[in-house]
Amino acid sequence: MNAYKVERWTRQSVFFSAAVGALLLVLAVGPLVFPPGITDRLTTLFIYIILAAMWNALAGYGGLVSIGQQLFIGLGGYALIRISNAGVPMFPALILAIVIIALVALPIGELMLRLRGGEFAIGMWVLAELAHFSINLDPLIQGETGTSLLALNAFTPGARRADIYWMGLALMILLLGTLFVLLRGKIGASIQAIRDDEIAAASVGVKVQNGKRVMFVLAAGGCAAAGVLNLATTISYQPHAFFGIQWTAYMLFMALVGGLGTFEGPIIGAILFFSMETFFGATGVLYLIGLGVVALGFALFIPRGIWGEVEARFGVRLLPVGYFLKMVEGEKVK
Amino acid sequence: MNFLNQVLQGAMLGGFYALVACGLSFLFGVMRIINLAHGSLAILGAFLLLGMLNATNWPNTMGDYGYLAPFVCLAIVLPVMAAIGWALQFLVLDRSLRAGPLIPVLSTFGVAVILDNGMFETYGANSNSLGPFIGDLSFGSWNLTDTIYIGQLDALIFGTAVVVLGGLQLMLTYTKLGRTIRATADAPDVVGLIGVNQKLVFSAAAAIAVMLTGLAGVFDGMRTSFAPYDGGTLLIFAFETVVIGGIGSLWGTLVGGVVLGVAQNIGAEINPAGFQIAGHLTFLVILIFRTFGFKIPLPRLPFRKAAA
Numbered sequence: 001m002n003a004y005k006v007e008r009w010t011r012q013s014v015f016f017s018a019a020v021g022a023l024l025l026v027l028a029v030g031p032l033v034f035p036p037g038i039t040d041r042l043t044t045l046f047i048y049i050i051l052a053a054m055w056n057a058l059a060g061y062g063g064l065v066s067i068g069q070q071l072f073i074g075l076g077g078y079a080l081i082r083i084s085n086a087g088v089p090m091f092p093a094l095i096l097a098i099v100i101i102a103l104v105a106l107p108i109g110e111l112m113l114r115l116r117g118g119e120f121a122i123g124m125w126v127l128a129e130l131a132h133f134s135i136n137l138d139p140l141i142q143g144e145t146g147t148s149l150l151a152l153n154a155f156t157p158g159a160r161r162a163d164i165y166w167m168g169l170a171l172m173i174l175l176l177g178t179l180f181v182l183l184r185g186k187i188g189a190s191i192q193a194i195r196d197d198e199i200a201a202a203s204v205g206v207k208v209q210n211g212k213r214v215m216f217v218l219a220a221g222g223c224a225a226a227g228v229l230n231l232a233t234t235i236s237y238q239p240h241a242f243f244g245i246q247w248t249a250y251m252l253f254m255a256l257v258g259g260l261g262t263f264e265g266p267i268i269g270a271i272l273f274f275s276m277e278t279f280f281g282a283t284g285v286l287y288l289i290g291l292g293v294v295a296l297g298f299a300l301f302i303p304r305g306i307w308g309e310v311e312a313r314f315g316v317r318l319l320p321v322g323y324f325l326k327m328v329e330g331e332k333v334k
Numbered sequence: 335m336n337f338l339n340q341v342l343q344g345a346m347l348g349g350f351y352a353l354v355a356c357g358l359s360f361l362f363g364v365m366r367i368i369n370l371a372h373g374s375l376a377i378l379g380a381f382l383l384l385g386m387l388n389a390t391n392w393p394n395t396m397g398d399y400g401y402l403a404p405f406v407c408l409a410i411v412l413p414v415m416a417a418i419g420w421a422l423q424f425l426v427l428d429r430s431l432r433a434g435p436l437i438p439v440l441s442t443f444g445v446a447v448i449l450d451n452g453m454f455e456t457y458g459a460n461s462n463s464l465g466p467f468i469g470d471l472s473f474g475s476w477n478l479t480d481t482i483y484i485g486q487l488d489a490l491i492f493g494t495a496v497v498v499l500g501g502l503q504l505m506l507t508y509t510k511l512g513r514t515i516r517a518t519a520d521a522p523d524v525v526g527l528i529g530v531n532q533k534l535v536f537s538a539a540a541a542i543a544v545m546l547t548g549l550a551g552v553f554d555g556m557r558t559s560f561a562p563y564d565g566g567t568l569l570i571f572a573f574e575t576v577v578i579g580g581i582g583s584l585w586g587t588l589v590g591g592v593v594l595g596v597a598q599n600i601g602a603e604i605n606p607a608g609f610q611i612a613g614h615l616t617f618l619v620i621l622i623f624r625t626f627g628f629k630i631p632l633p634r635l636p637f638r639k640a641a642a
Contacts (some may be wrong), residue, residue, distance in 0.1 A: 065439040067370065114625040118368025119581075121439050122573045123621065129570060130614040133607050245566055249447050256440055288451040296444030299437050300429045 014192055027169055031162035039165050043233055045274045046168035047226045051247070052254035052266035052273075053176055055221030058066055059252075060193045060261035061183070062215035063198055064113075067248045070123025071131055072220045074242035075101050076227030078135050081237050083142060084151045093151070094167060094232065098224045105220030113212050124244070132243035146238035149231055164232045171225045176267075178218060183263065195261050249288070253295045259305030337603065339482045344599030346485065348575075348592030349492030350553060354568055355575035355587050356498055356548035362581065364519045364539040367427060369444040372547060373497035373569030374449035377562065379548025380555035381453060383411045393467050401469030408552060412545050419544025423537045431536075446565065451563035462604055471555060491553050495591070498546060499584050515539055570583070574617040577624075593620075 051069075059065045079097035088096060108127065115123050136143045142296050152160055183187050192209040193201035204209045230235055250273065258269020280287045298305060304312060358372045369375075383404060387393060392403040428446060430438040446640040474486040506512035510579065518525050518535040526532055554560055554568065581588025594613055601612020 007617075040556065059436065063436065065436055067439075067443060067563060082443060111622060111625065115621075117435055118362075118370070118439055119577070122372070122570065125566075126574065126614050126617060130611060130618070133610045133614070137605070137607055248443070252443060260436070285451045285455045289448055289455065292444050292447030292451065296426070296441055296448065299441040299444055300426065300433070303433050324517055 002116070015139045022171065025167075028166075030169075031165050036158070036161055039161050040233065041278070043165045043229070045162075045270065046165075046172045047229050047233075048224045048250070048254065048270040048274050049267055050168075050172050050229075051251050052258065052270040053179060054219040054226070055251035056255040056258075056260060057222070057260075057268040058219040059180055059255060060259075060266075061195050062212045062219075062316050063194055064212060064216070065117075065121050065252075066124040067121045067218075067245065067252075068126070068128040069219065069223045069251060070245065070247040071124060071128035072101055072105065072223035073227035073230065073247055074128065074135070074239065075104065075131060076224030076230040077237050077242045078138075078141070078239075079224070080228045080231055081140065081147060081149060084149060085319050090151050090155075091163070091167070094228050097228050098171075098221055101224035102217055102221030105173050105217050108220070109216040110198055110214055113209065113216060127250075128243050135239055135243075141237070141239060144238065144240055146241075148236045152232065152235055163273055164229065167232070168229050171229065175218075175222045175225060176268045180263065182214065182218070187211055191215060192261075210212055246288075249291060249295075255294055255305075256303075257298050257305055259307030259309070260303070262305070262307045262311060265305050265307035269305065272306075336481055337600075340599045340603050341596055342482060342484070343488075343493075344596035345592045346488035346492055347595030347599065348588070348590075349495040349595075350489070350550075350557065351571055351575045351591030351594055352579075352588040353491060353495040353498060353546070354550040355572040355579075355591060356495070356502065356584065356608065357545075357550065358569075358572045358586050359576045359579075359581070359584065360502065360546065361540060361543040362514055362576070364543075365427065365431065365536055367431065367442070368439045368573070369427075369543075370439065371422075371445040371565075372572055373416070373565030373567065374446045374453075375544055375547045375565070376551030376554060376567045376568050377453065377560055378418075378449060379411060379415050379551035380464065380560050380624065381462070381562075382414060382548070383407050383552050384464060386411060386557065387464075387467055390612055399472060401467065404464055404467045404552070404556070408549070411552065412548060416541040416545040416547030417448040418548075419541040420537050422544060423540035427540060428533060428536065429478060450563050450565055457562060459561065461559035461561045462555070463559040464552065465558075468556055478523075487556060491557070494549070494553070495588060498549070499588055502542075502584055511538060568599055571613070578617060578620050 027042070030042060034042070051073075055066075055069060058069070076097055079100050080093055082089065083093040083096050083100075112120060112123055112127070135141055141147055155163065183191065187210075190201065190206040190208075192212050192216070193204075193206050194208050198208055227242060230242070234241075252271035254273045255266045256269070257272060258267065259265025276287070276291075280290065302309060342514030353607060354376060357375075361367060361372075363367050363373045386407040387403060390403075390407070392406060394399040396403050422445070426441050429436065430441040468487070468548075471487050471490070475483040476489075477483045502541075504512075506516055514525070514530055514535055515538070517528075518530060518532055518539075522532055525535075534600070551560075551568075554564075575587060575590040575594050577590070578589070578593050579586030594616065598613040598618035601610075601615075604612070
């Protein structure tokens, strides 16, 4: 029997993690040096990265495709409107809204996680629609007319832009960091086992339901964070924009094209989506058809996505989420 | 009495929901796929029929019988929808099925995005209706009392739903194709051993399902107006109907549709927004009951029980 050792940090991943750290430092001073337009666009990018990573946490790791994650985007925005309306200062209200929606997700998960496959997918959509129509009844929201986050008027546009940018950056780091830590820990091993083969995982004693619960609540909180940030950037809360199915189309595109079930993939997918939107967004419907065609093509022909293919072909892993098994002679087995 | 009438209208609406749902239910029963493009395909059927009516000008050339033109066109649209179903299976579903449980959900959603936006690009945002083409049928009704009535179109749709569901049952029970479909649904990997071409069976099933979906879409267009992005709502209602009625049960679909329709109409009596909310709530309550172990017995078709 050959001797082997388990390696987590490869030279590659050490280098890349350092580069990520440096990039984050640059981003942290962003609003002080970037022109306002860039700051705003980057905040949008942070929102997309959060959404992609959270949808991937659910679908890629939890094996749960939801077409109703806009439920939490909409609820997050609604919670912020309500909490802010009750007089809580802006930034505590942001955090509170996210925490409350993550708590709300606990009982929702208990029910929905009993469903499977397409049933779970549409069941989540029904919940999103139900929440949408119920919130329309709230006099504060005024139906589809919507309302605005008036508390933001207290800030100057410049300060608001910078604060929301930092908030977005911080939330992105926090949420992706949480996912990263979870994936590296015990729960990560079980989640990745579920991703690879749920039935086999259950048969060797992995607590499948627990792993899914964690991913569900994380994804709910993350989508609520995206909703809260979206509200903070757009200021107006129109229920149909927050509960729209287009969010699912975006998330699905980013996660699927980037690479489901990889940590880096959805980030790449989000950047790709962001660039496509920047260049082709003005073409409107044709752009959306294009998104659908690309997503369908990836689902059918490249289901591992861009990063999944890269990982499989070249054995690279930029962030140390998994392990490499190395023979002592230095032969890489993975 | 008005309340009673609302319940009756809801029940009639249920016939429509059953018709919308049976394509979804059938495809799920055979292939274990929930087709997220289902609603969009229904809307596509309505647009195809509308396009034919406009292109042929039959409503005018047929004179007094012009109101029958949509039904004549149906004879052409339905085979076209069947062909689309065949192509869908050939190009998308077949490949998705082999790629694991996540992929069918992703790929059919992709198809829905393409169809919805493609129809928007082709037909624009305006609401359309097939109602004007069917003459008196769209508003004619039989009055039972002063406040209780049955719409003629509603009755036609309900009757069609019963015929379609009965026809499916007979087909599945007594024809060779039906037996083959059932066998394939039961054990897709095994039927190959006894000389069944699984791909062919799935293609036939998809063709039937999408044809029925097109039929439902046409009736949707006759009942009310339709627009390119309406497919999502139809999909949700169809799905709720299937779940309420019990997945895999065709007659349950009719019961599910009636329950959903009645719930929605009672909800609408309470509050204008109540139509949607009451429907979704009823669906959730039944879902919770089911998931936590209450059995609601329903007559079942000779499908196997849905693999939980």
